[in-house]
Amino acid sequence: MVTLAEVARHAGVSASTVSYVLSGKRSISAATRERVENSVRQLGYHPNAGARALASSKSNIIALMVPLRTDMYVPVMMEIAMAVATAARTHGYDILLLTGEEGAQAVRRIEGSALADAMILMDVELDDERLPLLRTASRPAVLIGLPADTTGLNCVDLDFAAAGALCAQHLADLGHREVAVIGEAAAVYERRTGFAERTLTGLRERSNELGLRLLHRPCEGSYASVSATLSRIFDERPGTSAFVVQNEAATDPLLALLRQSGRAVPEDVSVVAVCPDQVAAHASVPLTSVAVPAQEMGRRAVEQVIAKIEGRGSDEEVVLLAPELTVRESAAQAPAGV
Amino acid sequence: MVTLAEVARHAGVSASTVSYVLSGKRSISAATRERVENSVRQLGYHPNAGARALASSKSNIIALMVPLRTDMYVPVMMEIAMAVATAARTHGYDILLLTGEEGAQAVRRIEGSALADAMILMDVELDDERLPLLRTASRPAVLIGLPADTTGLNCVDLDFAAAGALCAQHLADLGHREVAVIGEAAAVYERRTGFAERTLTGLRERSNELGLRLLHRPCEGSYASVSATLSRIFDERPGTSAFVVQNEAATDPLLALLRQSGRAVPEDVSVVAVCPDQVAAHASVPLTSVAVPAQEMGRRAVEQVIAKIEGRGSDEEVVLLAPELTVRESAAQAPAGV
DNA sequence: CACCCCTGTCGAAGCGCTTCGACGAACTTG
DNA sequence: CAAGTTCGTCGAAGCGCTTCGACAGGGGTG
Structure with missing residues (x-):
């Protein structure tokens, strides 16, 4: 050497x-x-990286904590992670990959060993166990996601409430009155992952304002689960003319099952999804959707965390990205006379 | 501190x-x-990680190079990456996440800076530009995937040739004579990613032995592409009674389109896929499939690379995991009299 | 009982880099 | 033209750890 x-x-x-x-x-x-x-x-x-880190107390490494579970949102997670890695490199930083599994333990370990100059955390729960540690930590951290209490924290996330509202608005504009929400798996709500609840809140509030009737049902991504959820929804609300899909894994089954049950999309039933553009574009019926801007979330998180490392940037800063709805083919005017 | x-x-x-x-x-x-x-x-x-690395010339970090592109195989990549991270931690190592984008450049950087003690590379092409560097590098490396020339290299991969053979065998055993292969996107073959070719070789050889007629067509994961591919296949070979799906993204569209065209799976047409078990189990018709054992691939790669770091383990060692076919519901006896 | 060896501990020398203070040399400036 | 600046470079200290050789003391051996 x-x-x-x-x-x-x-x-x-x-x-x-x-x-x-x-x-x-x-x-x-x-x-x-x-x-x-x-x-x-x-x-x-x-x-030599070690020598440099020792002498300067700066490793040029950012730790990224990615949820281990593969039950939800895998492509989004992957996209964010890759965007983070790419963005970090353009600023001369490398990414240390931590699994969510290690939890608060990992935060302590990184903090103590000075392995990384900062952390970016994904899959933040509303009342995450890692938050207290981050608040008192000497190293900057940025969350991708939004916990219940953001005091002293830096966060980047899509404004899911606005996304929900946008979906409600779009369907209302098209004349729909009865809307069903295909939610995330029940486990996601139990974990109190913020984005699911926030989307729902946005949907509910805007629906109230606009006089939409809203029915929300949690749902897994499997055909069986979507099928069961669908029957229940049509039982309870036969007049349902539109769906909002929160769980990206459920989009394909939903479209397939609607088709099988003789309901045409968008002629009989409209569908709006909250999912990455790629998923929406490649569905069997291209989906009108609110995009989850994974790339930008990753990039913004990196920029924010580096600003903090360099002493710029305030502590406590919440960046909520404005949602954008892309019209494709899955949502249309409500059928007349419903 | x-x-x-x-x-x-x-x-x-x-x-x-x-x-x-x-x-x-x-x-x-x-x-x-x-x-x-x-x-x-x-x-x-x-x-202190830096001090330790400096004094001992050992960072306890393994670099993992993940392909940046999200056009293929995302869930598998994610699963492998996470398995690698988890396995590494149980041995006291952390993972440095590199994007494939950096290519050979990154190999040099890691090597030169002593940032990591070893590397694990994913998405290896048959004639990968990184290979020469790895052969002469002073640090151990393990490939997940199989290049054309493995001299002086450590590799872990599914035995895709055997996987292909297994699919052919299974369909032949069920009495099928005309089989179509829904391949990977054309770009994957152009990149000369080994697994795609190897699967095909395995399929072809066993098909020859068993007297199966095989037709292979590259195919993207979109509905449009699957639909076009399907028409061409049935035009050329109306007698086709079974499909082997290589591109996991194509499974859902394939099943949907077959159903739409009035072909029941598995009564009229059988389908066998090479994909992660989770994908196979959650398809609209649970798929008889050969699993891509992502978890195990990640784990084995870590074990092999750590063995090399510790001076155990030989250079040049190719671990090909034996494929296993799981019977689910998508493949059945060939319709009589075809 | 003199010898050696083992066990458990310590001191000191780096590992390769950053950074501070110092110091000539070349320039201003009144 | 003396005094003060600025610029470019150097030497040395030290970041926190590992590791080598040394060494004291307690056991075993012949």
């Missing part, structure tokens, strides 16, 4: 000069800089 | 003694050990 000292010798300068060339923290004459840069290139020098 | 020295003072021993208690590399009397462990606990001591 090539060391700083070797580069220095090769360039005929002192080690500190090389260091300053690399970091740019002191002014260096153009001639010297060039000589050093040449040596770096010729010798193929890479600074 | 609590340091080793503080723990030593608190326990009334020297720093080196604390270090040896922690690493177990020299024998320490039970009394001393206990005193030190107490101090560690009381002070909430965590070793």
Whole structure:
């Protein structure tokens, strides 16, 4: 391994000069800089990460905590994680992948070992066990998601309440009066993952304002579950003319089952989903949907956390991305005379 | 931050003694050990990762390179990544997440900076640009996937050829004679990702042995693409009574389109897929499938790479996991008289 | 009983880097 | 033209840990 000292010798300068060339923290004459840069290139020098971290107490690593469970939202999680990794690299940071499994334990471990300069947490529950630790931690953290109490926390998330409202609004505008919500799996609500509840709140409030009748049912992504949920919904509310799908895994089964039961989408029944654009676009009927902007969420989280690392940026900052509804083919004017 | 020295003072021993208690590399009397462990606990001591890495030239980090593209196989990738992370933690390692985007560049960076003790690479192409670097690298690496030339390389993968053969066998056993293969997207073959070709080879060879007529068509995961592929297949081979699906994203559209076209699965047409068990089990018709054992692949890769880090384990070792076919409901006896 | 060996502990020397203070040399400025 | 600046570079200290060699003391051996 090539060391700083070797580069220095090769360039005929002192080690500190090389260091300053690399970091740019002191002014260096153009001639010297060039000589050093040449040596770096010729010798193929890479600074030793451990030594650098030790000397500067900065690892240039951001820890990312990804939920382990694969029962929900896998593509979104993956997309966010990859966006985070990509964005971090453009700022010179690497990503340390932590599984949600380790929980608060991992927060302590990272904090204590100075392995990472900051953390980004996904899959935040409303009353997450990791929050107290983060509030008192000496290292910055950013949540992707929104807990119940955001004091002293930095968060990035889609404004799911607004997303819900947007869905209600769109369906109301199309003349629908009875709307059913295919929710997330019951487990998601029990875990009190914020986005599910917030979407629902947004849906409910806007529905009240607009005089929509709303029926919400939790639902797994399997055919059996969607099928059962669907029967119950039509039993209770035969006049249902539109669906809002919260659980992206349920979209395909829903469309298939509606078709099987002789209901055409969007002629007889409209469907609006909250899901990544890719899922919406590739469904059997391209879905009118509110996108979950995974890429942007990841990017914003990185930018926010780096701002904090560098001493810019306030503590406590909640970024709620404005939802956008894309009209595709699954939602249309309500059938007349219902 | 609590340091080793503080723990030593608190326990009334020297720093080196604390270090040896922690690493177990020299024998320490039970009394001393206990005193030190107490101090560690009381002070909430965590070793500084950078310092440790510098002194021992070991970071306890394994770099994992995950493909960036989300066009294929996302759930499998995610599952492998998570399995790798989990398995690594049980051995005391953390995972550094690299995106495939960086390519060979990242290999050099990690190697040079000593950021990680080893690498695990996913989405290996047959003639991957990263391979030469890995062969000459001073740090161990394990591939998840199988390149064309495995000399000097450690690999873990499903035996996709055997998986293909297994599918052919199963369908032949059920009396099918004309089988169509819904392949991966054309881009996957162009990239020369090994598993796609190997599956096909396995299918072809066993089909030849058993006298099956095989027709292979690349196919994207969208409804439009599956629909087009399906028409072409039935045009060319109206007698087709069974499908092998390689592209997991195509399973749902395939089942839906077959149903729409009045073909019942498995009464009229059988379907066998190569995909994760979860996908197979949750399809609208539970799929008879050969599982892609993502969890096990991740775990094995970690075990192999750690063995190499610790000086155990040979260089050049190819682990091909034996495929297993699970009978569910999508494949049945070929219709009589075809 | 003199010897050696083992066990448990310590001190000190780095690992490769950053960063602070110092210091000539070259420039201003009154 | 003396005094004060600024600029570019260097030396040395130190980040927190691991690890090597040393060494004291207690047992076993011949």
